[in-house]
Amino acid sequence: MNKALVIAEHFQGKLNAATAKCLSCAQTLGEVQIDIALLAADGAAAAAEAAALPGVARVLLLERPENNEALAAVWAPQVAALAANNYTHLLGPSTTFGKDLMPRVAALLGVGQISDVMAVESAYRFRRPVYASNAIITVEAPAGRIVVATVRIASFQPAAGGGKAPIERVQVEAVLPTHTRFVSRSAAHADRPDLQTAARVVSGGRALASAENFKLLYQLADALGAAVGASRAAVDAGYAANELQVGQTGKIIAPELYMALGISGAIQHLTGIKDARTIVAVNKDSEAPIFEVADIGLVGDLFQIVPELERLIRARSAS
Amino acid sequence: MSPILVGIKRVIDYSVRVRVKPDGSGVVTDGVKMSINPFDEIALEEALRIRERNLANEVIAISIGPAEAAQQLRTALAMGADRALLVQVEQPVEPLTAAQIFLNLVQKYQPQLVILGKQAIDDDNGQTGQMLAALWDRPQATYASKLELDGARARVTREVDAGLDTIEIDLPGVVTTDLRLNEPRYIKLPDIMKAKKKPLDVTSMAELGVAAPAHGIRTLKYDSPAVRSRGVMVKDAAELVAALQQRGIL
Numbered sequence: 001m002n003k004a005l006v007i008a009e010h011f012q013g014k015l016n017a018a019t020a021k022c023l024s025c026a027q028t029l030g031e032v033q034i035d036i037a038l039l040a041a042d043g044a045a046a047a048a049e050a051a052a053l054p055g056v057a058r059v060l061l062l063e064r065p066e067n068n069e070a071l072a073a074v075w076a077p078q079v080a081a082l083a084a085n086n087y088t089h090l091l092g093p094s095t096t097f098g099k100d101l102m103p104r105v106a107a108l109l110g111v112g113q114i115s116d117v118m119a120v121e122s123a124y125r126f127r128r129p130v131y132a133s134n135a136i137i138t139v140e141a142p143a144g145r146i147v148v149a150t151v152r153i154a155s156f157q158p159a160a161g162g163g164k165a166p167i168e169r170v171q172v173e174a175v176l177p178t179h180t181r182f183v184s185r186s187a188a189h190a191d192r193p194d195l196q197t198a199a200r201v202v203s204g205g206r207a208l209a210s211a212e213n214f215k216l217l218y219q220l221a222d223a224l225g226a227a228v229g230a231s232r233a234a235v236d237a238g239y240a241a242n243e244l245q246v247g248q249t250g251k252i253i254a255p256e257l258y259m260a261l262g263i264s265g266a267i268q269h270l271t272g273i274k275d276a277r278t279i280v281a282v283n284k285d286s287e288a289p290i291f292e293v294a295d296i297g298l299v300g301d302l303f304q305i306v307p308e309l310e311r312l313i314r315a316r317s318a319s
Numbered sequence: 320m321s322p323i324l325v326g327i328k329r330v331i332d333y334s335v336r337v338r339v340k341p342d343g344s345g346v347v348t349d350g351v352k353m354s355i356n357p358f359d360e361i362a363l364e365e366a367l368r369i370r371e372r373n374l375a376n377e378v379i380a381i382s383i384g385p386a387e388a389a390q391q392l393r394t395a396l397a398m399g400a401d402r403a404l405l406v407q408v409e410q411p412v413e414p415l416t417a418a419q420i421f422l423n424l425v426q427k428y429q430p431q432l433v434i435l436g437k438q439a440i441d442d443d444n445g446q447t448g449q450m451l452a453a454l455w456d457r458p459q460a461t462y463a464s465k466l467e468l469d470g471a472r473a474r475v476t477r478e479v480d481a482g483l484d485t486i487e488i489d490l491p492g493v494v495t496t497d498l499r500l501n502e503p504r505y506i507k508l509p510d511i512m513k514a515k516k517k518p519l520d521v522t523s524m525a526e527l528g529v530a531a532p533a534h535g536i537r538t539l540k541y542d543s544p545a546v547r548s549r550g551v552m553v554k555d556a557a558e559l560v561a562a563l564q565q566r567g568i569l
Binding site: 011071072073076095096097099100101102103104105106107108111112113114115116125129130131132133134135136137138139140141142144145177179180181182183184185186187196232235236241242243248249251256257267268274278279280282291292293294295296297298299300305308309312313316 | 438441444445447449458487498534535569
């Protein structure tokens with residue numbers, strides 16, 4: 001029997017959708033008992049959400065004032081202490097939160113870490129992308145030692161159905177460092193659908209040519225109830241904020257609909273959208289590589305097509 | 320003042336379309352252009368800028384890789400690193416082993432900062448910096464888009480999913496770089512000549528006293544990814560909306 005511990009990601013009292021996807025991954029580990037660990041200063045609300053997920057044995061709530069911000073240096077010794085309780089697997093999401101934390105925990109536990117698990121072949125054998133998803137490798141972790149991994153959340157559906165796991169308040173013996181301190185956060189788009197979990201994403205590239213023009217995208221996104229994304233070129237040019245970047249070194253997403261507007265489709269960008277259900281591409285260059293992967297392609301001028309699309313979609317939802 | 324250590328990994332150039340070998344034993348590297356991992360170039364640029372502000376006395380470029388990685392270290396020296404060290408290995412090492420090698424070097428050089436790329440674009444692991452910070456029991460500031468030094472502290476702005484976080488760390492510590500931290504400089508011809516005279520030492524894991532793990536994570540095989548096929552082309556916005564409707568998306 002395997003025993004898995006999933007590290008919950010949460011923000012402002014709400015559980016991040018990545019947690020339910022990690023849970024789905026954990027549920028493919030064969031015969032397995034799954035606990036969720038939630039570290040927080042005040043985590044009751046998020047813990048209640050975690051307890052309502054299906055197939056969870058226990059939610060371990062570790063509250064300490066120092067856990068108010070998810071600082072890897074502060075959280076890692078606590079997670080390592082929890083993991084030492086006979087867990088065979090320790091999973092976190094492949095988000096900036098999980099990618100920051102989990103390698104630190106693995107090193108404290110003296111084991112390697114598997115990044116971006118996209119499929120579980122057995123409890124110790126996993127598939128993961130390398131070279132910007134131009135190759136998929138099968139890796140094997142040593143049996144008899146804890147497996148520490150991050151889960152590529154675009155590869156898993158959130159665990160569905162309800163549950164009613166008990167919430168246990170726990171404490172661990174861990175000396176927490178004071179050498180790392182949170183200062184501030186700026187989140188520019190907190191009012192919009194979350195890029196990583198949105199069902200629809202409208203994404204813009206360098207062809208938008210200015211931050212001002214990027215507003216066209218926001219209007220179309222509003223009409224669709226979509227999140228907004230961007231190519232690296234658009235972010236580097238200052239047209240869009242860094243947290244909107246989709247691709248190998250940005251966010252890996254799997255929406256139902258991905259609309260690539262004025263994005264040529266560099267390999268590094270395509271890595272981020274491979275699992276989208278439907279890809280729509282609009283580009284004035286009919287040779288753009290994005291058309292090789294698009295389900296629906298349209299060659300033409302963005303500045304005419306995008307407002308027209310918005311008008312048609314609004315007219316449709318009004319009728 | 321103390322030095323800054325920078326990691327320089329030799330990887331397949333970002334512009335190469337990587338292909339899996341037919342026998343699944345790896346990816347095609349014959350005749351393929353190799354470069355410094357782009358995030359490591361950003362790490363080196365940041366270290367050079369700190370030294371140029373007289374906040375560090377030396378920038379040491381370190382690579383863990385095959386003998387050929389000396390080429391990337393020469394490039395790092397031409398960019399402005401003061402000296403370089405190649406830890407020569409026959410097979411690629413796991414991030415945990417790389418972190419153990421860096422820990423060994425940190426104890427030797429006593430740097431104020433170790434700056435590494437947030438990930439290497441070959442294995443896409445993104446672990447070494449965090450693991451080094453854990454083993455060293457020092458702070459980590461990953462995904463840095465801004466780095467300000469203030470005596471014994473650093474203030475680092477980090478690119479995270481929610482936006483930008485700013486944290487303060489006590490030095491020494493580990494910083495890993497994101498894309499927007501800086502734009503690496505171009506190398507001028509005289510710098511390439513000068514770099515030939517700079518010290519590039521070669522050592523081994525055995526000399527450093529670091530052993531590969533007895534129970535590592537093994538790569539069993541490489542597969543090509545599933546490819547998406549080309550879809551349909553439409554001629555205007557109205558057809559596009561109709562196609563989306565037909566697929567049940569609208």
